[in-house]
Amino acid sequence: MSQINIGSAQIRSVLEMALTRRPIAYLAAEPALIEANRSWLAPHFLEEGDTWSLNFQTWVLQVDSKVVVVDPCTGNGRPHPIPQFDRLETPYIERFCATGVRPEDVDYVFCTHMHHDHCGWNTQLRDGRWVPTFPNARYLFVRREYERWDPNGADYRAVDYNDGVYERSIQPIVEAGLADLVMDRHRVTPSLEIEPAHGHTLGHAMLSLQSEAQEAYFTGDVFHHPLQLIRPELQFGDCDDLAQAIETRRRLVARGLEREALIIPAHLPFPHAGRLRRDGETLVFAPATGATGSQPD
Template sequence: MNTATPAQGHPAWSLGGTVVRRIDEIVLPPQTGPWLLPEATAEMIDEAAWLRPDFADGGTLLLASHTFAVQVGGLRVLVDTGIGNGKARANPAWNGLSTDYLRRLTDAGFPPDSVDLVITTHLHTDHVGWNTRLVDGNWRPTFPHARYLTSRAEWDHWATAEMDEARRQMFRDSVAPVRDSGQYDPVDVPGQGREVADGIRLVPAPGHTPGQIAVEVRGTDRTALITGDSIHHPVQLSHPHLTSCVDIDAEQAVRTRARLLEQLAGTDRLLLGTHFPDPTGGTVHTDGTRYRLRPEPGTATPPSAD
């Protein structure tokens, strides 16, 4: 049973009246990088010396699983829900987890009963796991009072896609119970994005999956963009052409990544990577003909007030 966890704490970034908190689940094992980004060579990592020590250990890419919690306009919003506990998964690193994620979420001021909105950037195993938890032998929505959102394009794709047994199992334990409770709400996300709450906008980010979204969070001082899997690792700033082994449309994923990086570069907009290890966030800057991340570690903040 995998119980590996990151360092304790609830790093957070203040955007001015809005705080984004990182809720840790697990540090992913070293073999994740070569599996996920197989074309990321040691030479590429060497070319981006800024990746060390935070984002690479020698020639090994470092990755993590976490979610983001935001209190905005009186709403408690959770972006993605990680891998989840006690679930049968083909990936050994994700199988049968037993982490204290829910305690960390609660300690950060977001007990499950208080969450109003859950946004899933896409319907992959490591982004929907805490959608549900086991109650009396049945998978039940973890956030009983929340509206769960994903893009309609994402929802419609998986409704007709050919799925192997591992993915069907994920849908049975982490998606179908929320659908059956009436809490899942697929929404249209046009090219300009869609505002779903005051200061929360869904941004189209297709490629990794057909309907993937990134999530823009606006405060009074600045804006943050939560990547989903449009950018898996900071090495993809230096080498945006690097694609994931699980990208459904790799060429579209590259175009999406290029567009997002171009929009972020040279601004004070914060990039928050869903799988970036600590320090997780930063601003995007040009580095010759490439990009780099200038890390901006989160700071400890008190829990959200009621």
């Protein structure tokens, strides 16, 4: 478990799993770009042998006397075409409780988007049924994103790695009466606001935190690796609208520089986050300072 503080807000990570030693070549970044940025990429975002790691993790945020869960990972016991995610059995709930928060203590659950690794633990399997993991929470689903994945919706398009996710992780929440379908911009608490960040999926969103004159953005999959902020056209994995994704990254860079905000994407390993700054003519994603804790085995 790791912890980050922003103003009066406490942010803790809950790791589900990690994919380590992925070749940086997966980003299709030319060697010259890697070399030009090696000084700040290493050791957190560029590891031995020019590899990098992806964490699959949840954020547990406490602010304004509320507990907010951001992006509850993939979940146990679910079939998946990618072997690393197939029928996971991880101690996620035990790690979650190690934050000092129990599932029943959660006030809000927010999924930046509805890919399997960002909404799976919305539910868990009990007695053959998928039931809400956080029974007292309101689940905040951006309407545009919900409609993109609703099999009966006009915007639905099947994606093999997301097969069955709606039925297991979204529909049971709606049927339990715990879902709030919200607009692209939605105020959650005085310190928290959902904002549009389209591209990776049609309704992808991010969560903005402002506390005691400090800012942080939970950006989901706006980017998977910091080089995508330096070169926004770099793409990793699937994308609903690449042009929108590139524009969203450009807007995030401009805003991050202007506001000196902490940027917390979904998948970075410790210290999980960073701030954009200029070093002469060079754009740098500087690893967050002040994060505490470590990554479990």
